[in-house]
Amino acid sequence: xxxxxVGLFMxxxxxxxxxxxxxxxxxxxxxxxxxxxxxxxxxxxxYTSLNLADYTQTQLDLQTEDLAFKRVQTxxxxxxxxxxxxxxxxxxxxxxxxxxxxxxxxxxENLGYTLSSERTQYQEVLTPNYFxxxxxxxxxxxxxxxxxxxxxTIRNRYLLGATIHYTNEKFIxxxxxxxxxxxxxxxxxxxxxxxLNQHRVYGYAGLQQKTETGSISYVNxxxxxxxxxxxxxxxxxxxxxxxxxxTYSSHIFRTLYQQLGLGYQYxxxxxxxxxNYYYQKSMKDLYARNVNGNVFIDKNLITHKYRTLxxxxxxxxxxxxxxxxxxxxxxxxxxxxxxxxxxxQGRNYHSTQDQIGATFGFLKRADQQRIAIRAEIYTxxxxxxxxxxxxxxxxxxxxxxxxxVIGSDLYRKGAHRLxxxxxxxxxxxxxxxxxxxxxxxxxYFDQGVLYPDHxxxxxxxxxxxxxxxxxxxxxxxxELGLFAxxxxxxxxxxxxxxxxxxxxxxxxxxxxxxxxxxY
Amino acid sequence: MKxxxxxLSAVLLTASCSNDDDFSSGNGAGNLGSxxxxxxxxxxxxxxxxxxxxxxxxxxxxxxxxxYNASSATNGVASFTNILPGSYSITAxxxxxxxxxxxxxxxxxxxxxxxxxxxxxQVIVNANVTSTSLVLRAARMxxxxxxxxxxxxxxxTQGALFRDQFIEIYNNxxxxxxxxxxxxxxxxxxxxxxxxxxxxxxxQFDWNQSLEMPFGTTNANTNYVYSDYVIQIPGNGxxxxxxxxxxxxxxxxxxxxxxxxxxxxxEPISINNPALTIDLSAAxxxxxxxxxxxxxxxxxxxxxxxxxxxxxxxxxxxxxxxxYNGNKDFLMDNPGRDSFVIFHAEDFxxxxxxxxxxxxxxxxxxxxxxxxxxxxxxxxxxxQHFNANSQRPKMLPSAIDASEISCDASFNSQSVIRxxxxxxxxxxxxxxxxxxxxxxxxxxxxxDPYGFAH
Numbered sequence: 001x002x003x004x005x006v007g008l009f010m011x012x013x014x015x016x017x018x019x020x021x022x023x024x025x026x027x028x029x030x031x032x033x034x035x036x037x038x039x040x041x042x043x044x045x046x047y048t049s050l051n052l053a054d055y056t057q058t059q060l061d062l063q064t065e066d067l068a069f070k071r072v073q074t075x076x077x078x079x080x081x082x083x084x085x086x087x088x089x090x091x092x093x094x095x096x097x098x099x100x101x102x103x104x105x106x107x108x109e110n111l112g113y114t115l116s117s118e119r120t121q122y123q124e125v126l127t128p129n130y131f132x133x134x135x136x137x138x139x140x141x142x143x144x145x146x147x148x149x150x151x152x153t154i155r156n157r158y159l160l161g162a163t164i165h166y167t168n169e170k171f172i173x174x175x176x177x178x179x180x181x182x183x184x185x186x187x188x189x190x191x192x193x194x195x196l197n198q199h200r201v202y203g204y205a206g207l208q209q210k211t212e213t214g215s216i217s218y219v220n221x222x223x224x225x226x227x228x229x230x231x232x233x234x235x236x237x238x239x240x241x242x243x244x245x246x247t248y249s250s251h252i253f254r255t256l257y258q259q260l261g262l263g264y265q266y267x268x269x270x271x272x273x274x275x276n277y278y279y280q281k282s283m284k285d286l287y288a289r290n291v292n293g294n295v296f297i298d299k300n301l302i303t304h305k306y307r308t309l310x311x312x313x314x315x316x317x318x319x320x321x322x323x324x325x326x327x328x329x330x331x332x333x334x335x336x337x338x339x340x341x342x343x344x345q346g347r348n349y350h351s352t353q354d355q356i357g358a359t360f361g362f363l364k365r366a367d368q369q370r371i372a373i374r375a376e377i378y379t380x381x382x383x384x385x386x387x388x389x390x391x392x393x394x395x396x397x398x399x400x401x402x403x404x405v406i407g408s409d410l411y412r413k414g415a416h417r418l419x420x421x422x423x424x425x426x427x428x429x430x431x432x433x434x435x436x437x438x439x440x441x442x443x444y445f446d447q448g449v450l451y452p453d454h455x456x457x458x459x460x461x462x463x464x465x466x467x468x469x470x471x472x473x474x475x476x477x478x479e480l481g482l483f484a485x486x487x488x489x490x491x492x493x494x495x496x497x498x499x500x501x502x503x504x505x506x507x508x509x510x511x512x513x514x515x516x517x518x519y
Numbered sequence: 520m521k522x523x524x525x526x527l528s529a530v531l532l533t534a535s536c537s538n539d540d541d542f543s544s545g546n547g548a549g550n551l552g553s554x555x556x557x558x559x560x561x562x563x564x565x566x567x568x569x570x571x572x573x574x575x576x577x578x579x580x581x582x583x584x585x586x587y588n589a590s591s592a593t594n595g596v597a598s599f600t601n602i603l604p605g606s607y608s609i610t611a612x613x614x615x616x617x618x619x620x621x622x623x624x625x626x627x628x629x630x631x632x633x634x635x636x637x638x639x640x641q642v643i644v645n646a647n648v649t650s651t652s653l654v655l656r657a658a659r660m661x662x663x664x665x666x667x668x669x670x671x672x673x674x675x676t677q678g679a680l681f682r683d684q685f686i687e688i689y690n691n692x693x694x695x696x697x698x699x700x701x702x703x704x705x706x707x708x709x710x711x712x713x714x715x716x717x718x719x720x721x722x723q724f725d726w727n728q729s730l731e732m733p734f735g736t737t738n739a740n741t742n743y744v745y746s747d748y749v750i751q752i753p754g755n756g757x758x759x760x761x762x763x764x765x766x767x768x769x770x771x772x773x774x775x776x777x778x779x780x781x782x783x784x785x786e787p788i789s790i791n792n793p794a795l796t797i798d799l800s801a802a803x804x805x806x807x808x809x810x811x812x813x814x815x816x817x818x819x820x821x822x823x824x825x826x827x828x829x830x831x832x833x834x835x836x837x838x839x840x841x842x843y844n845g846n847k848d849f850l851m852d853n854p855g856r857d858s859f860v861i862f863h864a865e866d867f868x869x870x871x872x873x874x875x876x877x878x879x880x881x882x883x884x885x886x887x888x889x890x891x892x893x894x895x896x897x898x899x900x901x902x903q904h905f906n907a908n909s910q911r912p913k914m915l916p917s918a919i920d921a922s923e924i925s926c927d928a929s930f931n932s933q934s935v936i937r938x939x940x941x942x943x944x945x946x947x948x949x950x951x952x953x954x955x956x957x958x959x960x961x962x963x964x965x966x967d968p969y970g971f972a973h
Contacts, residue, residue: 225905226584227927233908243582244907246711283541291713307541340542343582344604345645346551347542389551390603439553439603440583 025270025320026053027088028518031407031421032325032363032374036318040088040098044151045159045193045202046265046274048096050320056087061483061514068506069461069491071120071453075108075139082514099148105141112136113449115179115216115233115248117171124397124457125386128238128339128349129286129304131216131248134448135230137175144168153195159202161191167210176218177233177248185210189259198268206259213295216248229444237304238339238349240391240436240450242443247288247303250295255284270320280310305340306349325363332356348390354383361405370412371419376405392439393450397457398431415473420466426492428460434499455500460493465510478519485512549646553601557650560595560611562635563657566624570595571635571655574613581606581641581712584907604645610922611637611653612955634658634953636921640721640912641712656918658954661897662692663701665859666766666950668900669797669934669966670851671926678795678932679776682788682822684851685799685968687768688861689937690761691950698761699754702835702867703769704746705851706858707875707888708914710904717876723912726890728876744860744896744914745873745888747844749836750806759803764947768968771849772822773805773829782821795932797966800826806849807831815840820847839872839887853929854906858914860899862891893919900956905929922957934966 027033027040040047065078086100111119116130149163167185172178187208193200216233218224223231235245263276286304289295312333319326332355339349361376379402386395407421434454436446465487472480491505556578560571576597578587582605591597597611613635621627635655642651666689672681686703690696712722719725719740726732726739750769752759761767774780777793790796799805805826809819811834825831838844851857864870872887899915903923913923926933937950937959948971951959961972 222928222930225928226907227905241583244584244910245582246908248908291711291715305542338542341551343606343643344551345647346549346604348551350550440580440585442584 024051024053026055028055028057030363030371030374030419031405032327032361032376035327035329035359039316041147041149041163041165043191043202043204043261043263043276044096044098044149044161044163045191045200045204046263046272046276048094048151048153048159049195049267050270050272052088052090052096054087054089055518056085057516057518058085059083059514059516061512063510063512065508065510067121067508068504069456069489069508071124071456072112072449073114073118073120073126073453074111075119075121076110076136077108079107081105094153096151097149100145102143102145104143106139106143108139108141110136111139111173115173115177116214117141117169117181117183117212120453124384124453125239125351125395126236127284127308127337128236128306129253129284130236131177131179131214131233131245132236132242132445133177133231133233134444135175135177137173139171139173141171142169151191157195159191159193159195159200161193161204162188163191163206164188176220176223176231177216178218179214179216181212181214183210183212187257198266200265200267201263202265203262204260206257208255208257208259210253210255210257212253212255213251214253215250236445237341238388238391238393239386239395240388240393240443240445241348241440242445245288245303247295250289250293252287252295252297253284254287254297255282257282270318272318273316275313275315277313278310279312280308282308282310284308303342305342306337307340308335308337310335322368323365325365327359327361329357329359331358344390349386349388351386352384356381366409370417371407371409374405374407374421378403390439391443391445392435392437394433394435395450395454396431396433397429397454399427399429399457401425401427403463417471417473419469419471421469422467423465425463426460427463429458429495432458452500452503455496455498455503458499459491459496459503459505461489462492463487463489467512476519478517481516481518483512483514483516486510551604551645554604554644554646555649556599556602556644558589558591558597558599558609558611559650559652560591560597560613560637561652561654563654566635566657569623571611571613574611574635574655576609576611576653578602578644579608579610581608581907581910602644605643607642607644609637609639609642609651609653610917610955610957611655612921612953612958613655614953630660634660634955636917636954638913638917638921641714656916658918658921659896660952660954661861662690662694662696663698663761663861664689664691664898664937664950664952665861665900667934667936667963667966667968667970668851668859668902669968670853670855670857670902671928671933671966672853672930673776673796673932674792675930677790677792678930679790680930681850681853682772682774682824683770683776683796683799683966684849685768685770685802685966686851686859687766687968688761689766689950690763691952693763693947695760695762697754697757698752698759698767699756700863701752702862702864703750703752703832704744704836704860704862704889704891705748705849706860706899706914707745707747708858708912710856710909710911712910712912715877719912721912723914724876726873726876729873730876730878730881731873739890741916742893743890744858744893744899745875746836746860746891747838747886747888748846748849749889749891750849751833751835752804753830753833764949766969767803768799768801769832769849770799770802770805770829770968771851772824773799773802773826774824775800780824783819783824784821786821788822795965797968799968800829802826802829802968804832805829806834808834808837808848811837812847815843817843817847823848835867836870836872836889842883842885842887844886852902854904854909855902855925855929856904856911858899858901858920860891860896860915860919862895862897864891864895898952900924900935900960902935917954919954921953921955924956924960924962926962932965934963935960936963936967936970936972938972 084102147165171181189206193202261278265274314331337351357380359378403425411418467485487510489508572593637655667687899919901923
């Protein structure tokens with residue numbers, strides 16, 4: 001008993017010895033810090049007292065996806081070329097700058113049932129109001145994204161911050177019908193806070209505007225006729241109802257966002273606990289052509305209005321130490337969507353998406369450089385419902401997503417390091433329902449999209465991945481990294497047969513290779 | 520800090536309240552759902568404004584193409600239940616025998632059957648608009664009818680493009696009719712349904728607002744139609760008979776389009792797939808602008824190829840002198856945005872012409888359109904764009920054509936042709952003629968001059 005007590009004392013002493021706060025945190029050193037990196041651009045005032053190391057990281061990567069098991073409005077194959085550079089620069093302890101530039105080019109193959117810039121790869125339903133044709137086609141898309149931010153602490157009390165972002169995208173389809181979409185998205189936020197000893201409160205307000213200009217043309221004009229339903233352009237307003245619309249040839253979507261947020265944080269050394277609340281409202285208006293065939297921003301040309309309201313809250317705990325670091329999060333979010341038709345003078349579509357989730361993770365360092373183990377588990381419960389009042393469609397899907405991540409530096413010698421990580425996620429539909437009553441004889445949406453997508457949504461699926469990252473420390477604090485990642489997804493139930501027995505459940509694969517240089 | 524918290528709460532509350540106004544339009548922003556709708560039917564004033572019972576009413580949703588049918592009750596009301604809100608076109612038809620007509624209106628008509636038609640376009644149906652009224656007018660039945668219109672043309676790469684277009688006139692009666700002097704007019708109107716200051720609620724031009732229209736004119740839309748091109752069958756009155764059950768084909772170019780041709784510049788015109796086009800060398804007439812065009816200072820159009828063996832149509836109207844309209848031949852709109860009428864007129868020379876109501880200043884580029892009284896029209900057909908996304912408003916009143924007809928696409932060799940109503944014992948074909956082209960016409964997969972619907 002005495003020996004055991006002495007042993008415990010030694011362990012605790014050792015733990016205490018290593019339980020010193022991390023002097024400087026290098027966000028790029030491991031994916032464990034990725035959440036802090038993301039939150040830095042959303043709520044930067046939470047981290048003004050964290051010693052984040054300066055860094056610049058540039059990355060080039062190629063990603064290929066083979067998506068046989070998917071929703072309809074997602075490409076069967078994707079190839080993406082990415083270039084990014086990002087970094088943090090602390091001018092002095094009270095002034096921090098951060099930013100990122102990203103460019104990517106995407107080639108999509110065999111994407112049908114949408115002529116818009118949205119995809120259902122990461123969302124169950126496209127937002128209403130988009131042009132549609134069943135014909136599959138290939139797309140070439142480009143995305144440019146720039147973001148920057150700054151925080152300033154005044155007299156150790158007053159906290160100020162500003163963030164700005166600009167995104168420019170272009171989407172082009174190469175077969176009839178041929179949409180060309182250009183999108184500009186500019187937004188910014190102002191942050192203000194007050195700090196007193198370990199306590200701080202903050203708030204922010206933001207505005208954002210996204211303008212998407214689209215046109216759909218045909219090389220073979222005779223394909224633009226109702227007698228060729230596969231290539232004839234129609235308009236989806238809601239989730240199930242298709243209309244004729246002559247503004248397919250040119251139109252504008254403009255989305256205005258208003259954002260508000262506030263929070264409280266208690267921080268002692270590198271131990272943080274905070275609670276945050278955020279609100280966002282977006283209003284997406286569709287502008288049709290005027291009598292002369294021109295389209296521009298004029299409220300008299302609005303034909304549809306789609307509004308979303310987002311309310312969210314989260315509580316976070318972070319403890320960053322030399323040896324052990326922990327993080328945990330509880331999160332809640334609810335998003336409601338409503339679509340209004342100007343000509344019909346009413347609301348034709350409504351959606352609600354509720355989410356509750358939690359994450360817990362830890363990181364253990366064997367020494368200052370080597371990561372012994374990183375682990376994370378997360379779970380999210382989603383309760384989603386989509387209703388088209390004129391379609392008529394009522395779709396309900398309650399699901400649970402649970403996952404884990406485990407990684408470790410398997411090899412470390414001198415300037416060389418090999419980090420390997422595996423992650424797994426399991427999705428299961430807990431409750432579902434789909435009601436569709438055809439109110440129009442000329443709609444293919446049910447057989448083309450509704451039933452196949454619901455078949456996908458009710459199917460349990462397992463995703464597993466493995467990544468290897470090889471780092472070489474170069475001179476002058478530079479580090480070169482090479483990485484390869486592989487992910488696979490497969491259906492693990494046959495619930496899809498209830499809605500679409502022909503749904504492809506072949507294995508999906510994603511492969512990413514790239515290199516980074518950080519300094 | 521307390522003040523800051525209160526300020527932020529106030530801002531959030533304000534943001535929440537303003538959400539209620541996001542969709543406000545003065546008419547509420549409640550959930551949409553199916554509605555009930557009534558159509559009140561009356562005969563026109565010449566038929567004492569009586570209610571129309573047992574008429575067939577068709578509602579067509581112009582946003583989805585869905586069709587709803589109902590019959591009016593004896594009180595003249597057709598009730599539709601559970602229809603979706605949106606924009607509709609409405610067509611109503613009442614058919615009665617001459618005995619029924621005599622019973623109702625007190626005099627016996629000369630025909631065995633009398634058909635009444637009514638039409639309304641761009642009717643908004645929603646929770647706030649639950650009814651409309653429609654006037655039905657007696658359809659004018661002529662012995663001569665437009666039997667077939669081949670306007671789509673044939674393949675732009677394999678066929679004859681637009682060169683093989685034609686229109687066919689048919690004698691639907693049991694007596695010989697002389698076509699001498701018959702006019703065929705290609706009508707002009709707006710090509711979209713957008714309502715503007717110078718249009719009617721249907722989106723069609725409001726010709727009452729035309730620049731030179733006499734002040735106070737109110738019947739420019741109801742009593743007239745407007746044409747940019749009018750051609751006339753020549754003859755001295757008894758030169759061109761149409762036998763009962765026979766027809767005349769008026770071709771743009773009376774050529775065998777299945778065979779190679781030579782254009783007016785001496786360049787060869789080859790046809791890659793003759794099966795897509797037709798032989799019009801046996802056409803009764805053709806439209807040749809050559810001599811007329813030269814007389815007004817125009818060059819002969821390269822594809823206006825004359826067949827000396829086929830009589831030419833007279834050019835009756837091609838725009839106001841000095842402001843001639845631009846077509847270089849009898850060119851029909853390939854997507855289907857034309858309407859056609861046939862008529863006789865002794866006082867044709869006295870018909871006025873007007874610019875369209877969108878014109879505010881007359882200049883060298885202004886076009887003028889011949890005003891044709893609906894009272895002289897023997898038959899007419901409203902065509903429609905094949906693309907449901909690009910519909911245009913009707914040009915003809917419902918008494919002449921209650922609806923419209925279209926091919927499936929442009930340049931697909933299709934034509935629209937009247938259905939066969941019956942074939943007499945002697946073999947004479949009587950074509951369908953209810954002055955409702957949606958009911959009277961079908962599409963032919965390939966135009967067939969002098970042929971019949973299958």
